[in-house]
Amino acid sequence: MSQVIYKLDNIYRRILTNINIEIHKGDRVMLFGPSGSGKSTLLHLFNRLDDPEQGSIFYNGKNINEQDITTLRKNVGLVLQQPYLFPETVKDNLMYGPKLFNDWNPDEARTLLEYVNLPESYLDKPVDELSGGEKQRVSLARTLANKPEILLLDEPTSALDDQNIEQIEQDLINLIQHNDLTVIMVTHNLEQAKRLGNRGIYLENGKIVEEGLLPDMLDRPETEALKNFTTNH
Template sequence: MINDNNQLLYNINNLHQIYNGRTILNINHLSIYKQEILAIVGPNGAGKSTLLRILNFLEAAHNGQIYFDGESIEKTPSIHTIRKVAMMFQNPQLLNKSVRSNIEYGLKLRGKRSNELVLQETLKNVGLNQYAQNKVSSLSGGELQRVAIARTLILNTKALLLDEPTSNLDPYNTDLIEQLIRTHHKLHKSTIVLVTHNLHQARRLAHRCALLLDGNLIEISSTKDFFEKPNDKRVSEFIHGKIIY
């Protein structure tokens, strides 16, 4: 059981996404529960990032029904709905401003003033409290990634979509970001959808894991079952590096 009543945040049926006549996603059904951490794994080009963009309402699906928090999502949902979801991209683009301004950015968009205590706590959590006024151009890759996750976490959205949040990071920064995700989830109970190539990370963080192959959802199950007794042979092959793309 993910939450008290197994309440759904996303309920998706017959989702198809097509680019230039090519099917990118073909998912019959996908349920994402409130308060769960769901890891989506799969090889490059499997449709993981496309799925995240659809979950973030950044692009409309070619067809399919998407229910978010009980609301049927039309082509362009209201800004109120859009702001219930935040996403960290695989290659986050920060604004050419200070670390502090970047972290406050999403709050300012919502017309909210940042709580100084929360902001200081966030800066401290990402280990950047000494660099609050520094321009992001002076930061290292790991620090940039930390700013990117901080600006997403501070929004306290119902859903948090993380597209390979630790790609290209060293073990220290990877561990730091994983801790941030864990702490945030513990405190705010957000639903987190994590796309990762790091199977160990999926195992460490997620309640459930899903495998996407060629746009198809092959299996979605509890992390334990996914890694220890998968139903589909392709999951086992993927986990053991036997699927070659």
Template sequence: MSKLETDSLTKAIGGELIVDSISLRVKESTVLAIIGPSGAGKSSFLRLLNRLDEPTDGSVYLDGTDYREIDPQELRRHVGFISQESALLPGSVRENVAMSDRIRDKPINEQRVTRLLDRMHLPGYENRAVSDLSGGERQRVSIARTLYVEPEVLLLDEPTAHLDTATEMEIEELLAELIHNNDLTCVIVTHDTAQARRLGDRVVRFEAGKITANGTPEEIIG
């Protein structure tokens, strides 16, 4: 069963096709890795999947429902997004993890915050200022913030791009554990073909806004 599906999804900017009529299915509880050169449209495609950007044409289906029939804020609670920049706001770790409740003026689920920080290997970090965190710690808080709303689909845009090698492997192992333990459907954009091989159940190669290859990691990467 397809958890996420695109039909002729297209994005044009100034007459240039950035994403060119992409039709793709992502099965439930699988990881799709997207690889390709810079400027191939990978990140632009990812941002269309939960309406961070709007397509020029085509559509996206979540569990068979056209995502235009879902309120955008509700959609983003089902389809979470983690970027290469943690984009945390000034304040405490606790305030950032529970940002979705704070925006809606709802009480913070303190137990969920604590549980997520424990899973991120950040026990007792609730009251730390995010300005005092390392790059790897900031990315862990960003992941916890996304998981706080309990999404069904996780979109990852180069989540380890600016981290040192040791921290990159730690975050990657953490993501693999979270995806497996939570039965998440995941789409990850990565420049690292070795990472795509390690994490992906399927791999898609983008070039000039089009899919040029689609298969298992062994078929696409070798």
């Protein structure tokens, strides 16, 4: 059995009710369900962007409330649906996190852009000259600059066109393969969940209704709720 990297024990927060999850090292967990089901709220608990009202969360066996929050967020990187980049250049964004820990190596800048399929010439490019897809890829590279163990993704492709979605997905597949990342991702796209995930968690009204291996749980759902959801999506 692989290492349990996260354990959520009896979590309550806003809509979330009695959430119990174990995430193992190397998992690629897809969170899906209707709008308002609590997917993003759940995702944001993993790096303390939000905190539970009841219950405990353990990261590598230690309660995350007892861990330094800056170090936690370095190890558990978050990429949002709408990328927020700092002003100035792509390079300024890439070096921001590592410089907080005196861990910036300029030689790694090119590798970070290679991960997200951008040329080295983009390092000196002002971020306000980037397209939407390029901004999302720089946001992903900036998160990777911190050398995270876990990557949290909150619908990172939902605002992109089909071509950029395909590129971001390929970037993610390459990153997962080369960086031994554990991934927890919110998506509304069930085909994307099949392409990127190996585990699925279906939420409805703040509760886990069904979880299992992908793509099996989407091809052969066990609950009526998930059957209805897959039929309508």
